[in-house]
Amino acid sequence: MELLYPQEHLNCYNYEKGDRPAIEPINLFKNETFTIDTIENKVVVVRKGTLDFSFGEYLNRHLTVGQMIILPAGFQLIAKALDDTEFVILRIRTHIELCDRFALEQLLLEKTDKDDFNDIGILESNEVMTEFLDSLIKHIKAGLRCYHFYEIKIKELLFLLRAYYHKKDLLYFFYPLLSNNLSFSNFILQNYHQVRTVKELAELTNYSLSGFEKHFKKVFGVSASQWMKSQRAKIIYHDINNGNKTFKEISFHHGFTSPAHFNDFCKSYFGATPGQIRKRKFSPKEKGSVASSGGR
Numbered sequence: 001m002e003l004l005y006p007q008e009h010l011n012c013y014n015y016e017k018g019d020r021p022a023i024e025p026i027n028l029f030k031n032e033t034f035t036i037d038t039i040e041n042k043v044v045v046v047r048k049g050t051l052d053f054s055f056g057e058y059l060n061r062h063l064t065v066g067q068m069i070i071l072p073a074g075f076q077l078i079a080k081a082l083d084d085t086e087f088v089i090l091r092i093r094t095h096i097e098l099c100d101r102f103a104l105e106q107l108l109l110e111k112t113d114k115d116d117f118n119d120i121g122i123l124e125s126n127e128v129m130t131e132f133l134d135s136l137i138k139h140i141k142a143g144l145r146c147y148h149f150y151e152i153k154i155k156e157l158l159f160l161l162r163a164y165y166h167k168k169d170l171l172y173f174f175y176p177l178l179s180n181n182l183s184f185s186n187f188i189l190q191n192y193h194q195v196r197t198v199k200e201l202a203e204l205t206n207y208s209l210s211g212f213e214k215h216f217k218k219v220f221g222v223s224a225s226q227w228m229k230s231q232r233a234k235i236i237y238h239d240i241n242n243g244n245k246t247f248k249e250i251s252f253h254h255g256f257t258s259p260a261h262f263n264d265f266c267k268s269y270f271g272a273t274p275g276q277i278r279k280r281k282f283s284p285k286e287k288g289s290v291a292s293s294g295g296r
Contacts, residue, residue: 003142014147022150024089025137028081036077040190041092041177043070043157044077045125045133049085054078054242056234058120063087066125072176073190074231078242088133090154095183098162098170107171108178121172128164132157184219192231196255198224233269240266240277247274 009015016022020037028034028049036042044053045068052060053069055077062082063069071077079087096104125133136153161170171178177185187205195201201224202212216224232254239250251262266274 001142003144006143009143009146012146016145016147016150020091021145022091022093022147023136023140023153024091025140026087026089028079028085028087030081030083030085033078033080036071036079036089038074038076038193039091041070041073041096041186043068043090043092045088045090047086047088047133047137049081049083051085051087052080052082055238057237059238059241061120063122066130068123068125068173069120070173070176073186074193075235076238078238088137090157092154094151095186096158096174096177098158102162104174105178107167107174110167110171115171117172117175121169121175123161123165123169123173126164128160132160184215188216188220192228193235198228201228236266237270237277240274250274 003009020039025047026034028051036044044051044063046063046065048065050065051063053063054060055071055075098104139149161173165173177189184205188201191204192201195204198213199209202209205212207215213224216227220227222230236250236254239245239253240247245253247262248259251259254262256262256265263273266272266277270277272280
């Protein structure tokens with residue numbers, strides 16, 4: 001069906017006219033690349049083709065038809081189409097709730113000592129999810145791009161995940177976002193990249209430094225300084241392996257006092273110099289993981 005009164009929609013204040021709409025269908029030709037921003041949590045779903053993607057310590061991973069991942073705030077994703085590819089970005093700009101009677105944190109009750117969360121939790125689209133996405137894309141192509149419509153559809157996505165997926169699968173999918181205090185952890189994920197030190201991060205939360213460190217360890221299970229170092233390392237690892245930045249540019253961007261200091265950090269944290277890391281990017285042993293000396 002045709003969208004009625006298209007000019008009224010287009011002229012509406014709530015019409016999504018920006019370059020970062022809440023829901024964004026993307027079409028890439030083979031070998032074309034695309035960079036996804038770092039601001040908020042987002043779900044990425046492939047509708048056609050195969051997407052080669054890298055973010056954090058994960059390098060050159062593949063997402064194929066019907067597969068979806070969640071990309072945490074604070075991480076930039078670089079994607080390349082291995083075929084003509086279609087995918088959808090759903091930007092989640094509010095607190096994530098599967099439903100008002102089931103908090104996301106409750107998924108942690110499904111966790112056992114045998115679970116291994118060292119890989120990306122890829123979720124497969126089922127019949128319900130495929131129908132939802134087909135309908136969503138149809139409306140967007142017709143020109144229905146209201147902010148409130150997008151907000152409702154993202155809530156519907158979360159309800160459908162709650163209704164039609166096993167809790168264990170959802171645990172793996174949402175695990176990068178999960179903690180015992182989701183509002184606190186979401187704030188940290190969205191803001192840590194703006195600061196250099198634990199003290200600066202504590203100031204953003206309005207905690208005292210000692211109170212912040214105590215609360216942070218309770219929520220994340222590690223000290224704030226350890227966690228920030230780990231997150232910084234993942235982003236550095238990503239920058240070394242993706243894009244055309246020189247090592248000098250990466251070193252300056254991440255606040256190292258000199259190239260030698262940057263070199264020492266990489267050798268200490270990854271067990272290799274920046275040059276060695278970039279050179280062996282496509283080695284099977286290197287794909288998709290940060291060195292075990294501290295990358296997780």
